[in-house]
Amino acid sequence: MGIQHPKYTVAVVQAAPVWLELDGSVDKAVALIEEAGRKGASLIAFPETFIPGYPWHIWLDSPAWSIGRGFVSRCFDNSLTYDSPQAARLMAAAKAASITVVMGLSERAGGSLYIAQWIIGADGETIARRRKLRPTHCERTVYGEGDGSDLAVHAVSGLGRIGAMCCWEHLQPLSKYAMYAQDEQVHIAAWPSFSVYDPFAPALGWEVNNAASRIYAVEGSCFVLAPCATVSQAMIDELCDSPNKHGLLHAGGGYAVIYGPDGAPLGERLAPDQEGLICAEIDLSVIAVAKSVADPAGHYSRPDVTRLLFNGKPARRVEPFDASAAVAAEHPALSEAVNA
Numbered sequence: 001m002g003i004q005h006p007k008y009t010v011a012v013v014q015a016a017p018v019w020l021e022l023d024g025s026v027d028k029a030v031a032l033i034e035e036a037g038r039k040g041a042s043l044i045a046f047p048e049t050f051i052p053g054y055p056w057h058i059w060l061d062s063p064a065w066s067i068g069r070g071f072v073s074r075c076f077d078n079s080l081t082y083d084s085p086q087a088a089r090l091m092a093a094a095k096a097a098s099i100t101v102v103m104g105l106s107e108r109a110g111g112s113l114y115i116a117q118w119i120i121g122a123d124g125e126t127i128a129r130r131r132k133l134r135p136t137h138c139e140r141t142v143y144g145e146g147d148g149s150d151l152a153v154h155a156v157s158g159l160g161r162i163g164a165m166c167c168w169e170h171l172q173p174l175s176k177y178a179m180y181a182q183d184e185q186v187h188i189a190a191w192p193s194f195s196v197y198d199p200f201a202p203a204l205g206w207e208v209n210n211a212a213s214r215i216y217a218v219e220g221s222c223f224v225l226a227p228c229a230t231v232s233q234a235m236i237d238e239l240c241d242s243p244n245k246h247g248l249l250h251a252g253g254g255y256a257v258i259y260g261p262d263g264a265p266l267g268e269r270l271a272p273d274q275e276g277l278i279c280a281e282i283d284l285s286v287i288a289v290a291k292s293v294a295d296p297a298g299h300y301s302r303p304d305v306t307r308l309l310f311n312g313k314p315a316r317r318v319e320p321f322d323a324s325a326a327v328a329a330e331h332p333a334l335s336e337a338v339n340a
Contacts, residue, residue: 005285006160010186011041012225012267014256015275016232017053020071022078025051026086029103030093032277037097039279042122043159044101045188047229047256048166049115051086051105052078054192054229058138060245075142079108082118082129095124100156102164104190104227107131112144117164117190119154127162128154133175136168147315151175153182160185160284167191170212178310180220181297185284189213189226194272195253206255206272217259221290223282230254230275258282261290 013032018024029051036044048054057071066072080086094101100122107116107129115132131146153163163184169175170189179187191213194206202208210226217224233251240246252273258266258280267280294300 005283005288006158007281007283007285008042008159009040009279009281010223010225010258011036011039011044011277011279012227012256012258013044013046013050013277014228014230014254014270015047015050016230016235017050019053019232019235019238020074020078022052022080022086025053025078026080026089030089033090033093033097033099033101036277036279037099039277041099041277041279043162043186043225044099044277045164045225045227046102046104046190047227048104048190048192049106050227050229051080051103053106053235055106055139055142056196056231056235056239056249058141059196060239060248063141072142075106076108076113079106079113081108082126090118091120091124091126094120094122098122100127100159100162102162102188102190102225104166106143113142114146115139115143115166117166117188119156119162119164121156127156128152130164132166133169133172148310148312149314151178151310151312153179153184162186162188164188164190167209170209170216174308174310176216176219177296177308178312180222181308181310183297184220184222185287186223186225186282187216187220189216189224191226191228191255193229193231193253194255195231195251196249198250198253206253210255210257213257214259214263217261218263218290219296221261221287221295223261223284223287224259226257226259228254228256230273261287 055075057066101120103118105116107114118129119127121127130150133146135143153161156162163179197204213224213226231251231253236251254272256278267278270276
């Protein structure tokens with residue numbers, strides 16, 4: 001008997017958060033997890049920073065305006081910490097529905113925020129937590145950075161090898177290659193919404209970024225689950241306080257999709273302003289066919305010509321320092337005299 005390849009149903013979320021409201025966004029996430037469980041899904045993927053919502057205010061006006069309107073403090077106060085009651089609710093929901101959850105969230109740690117993804121197993125236990133390696137453009141006014149340990153693929157029982165990245169991490173060739181090289185089989189490509197600066201900034205639009213997800217599937221010979229949030233009218237009412245801002249952000253922008261290893265779209269897509277789940281059955285056995293043609297980190301690579309230098313170690317912000325040990329190492333004679 002040969003290898004038994006997993007075959008199961010996946011779900012991707014296309015929905016608006018309850019913007020900058022932690023408990024409301026968690027309530028909505030739990031409801032979507034329960035719905036996916038009822039539909040027989042074994043894996044559900046959420047958009048970037050679904051909890052408590054993407055900080056669209058940073059694209060609309062100055063930092064002073066964002067602070068004055070209270071958006072900065074609300075974003076911080078309503079971001080998720082992993083030791084919180086709200087986090088416990090998400091873990092309990094995953095366990096109750098017996099479904100693996102890949103949650104997109106704004107993570108609060110100390111005085112900093114991070115664009116994060118949290119993989120919760122079907123038993124409610126944490127499989128992995130990652131942070132976006134480098135926030136994009138003006139996101140850097142809100143969020144800190146991840147490190148090499150955040151480019152990781154995780155073996156999940158019954159589901160295969162799962163990895164995740166956010167938004168324009170999918171435009172970073174070396175980061176993508178680091179994931180491909182770890183034999184990724186199912187990739188979650190989380191996006192916030194394709195509704196800002198539309199239609200005069202194609203690079204931020206759905207066609208370009210759906211293409212990035214699709215190319216990832218073909219390059220990596222893997223399934224790509226690309227959840228995407230929508231912008232609700234309630235968000236527009238709160239964010240757009242001038243005609244100019246209405247020209248910069250609009251409701252909708254949802255273009256969630258699932259791609260197979262050959263780049264074929266899977267499941268029925270939703271209208272850009274429609275909320276719901278896109279579900280599809282995936283069969284990991286087809287990955288072998290795709291990789292037989294072009295395995296990017298295997299037989300289709302040329303390491304004698306190009307290779308990736310990858311530091312996968314966690315970055316430590318604080319290093320413990322023993323002054324006496326340092327003196328002893330650099331000046332052993334002095335240390336002996338002091339201790340005599």
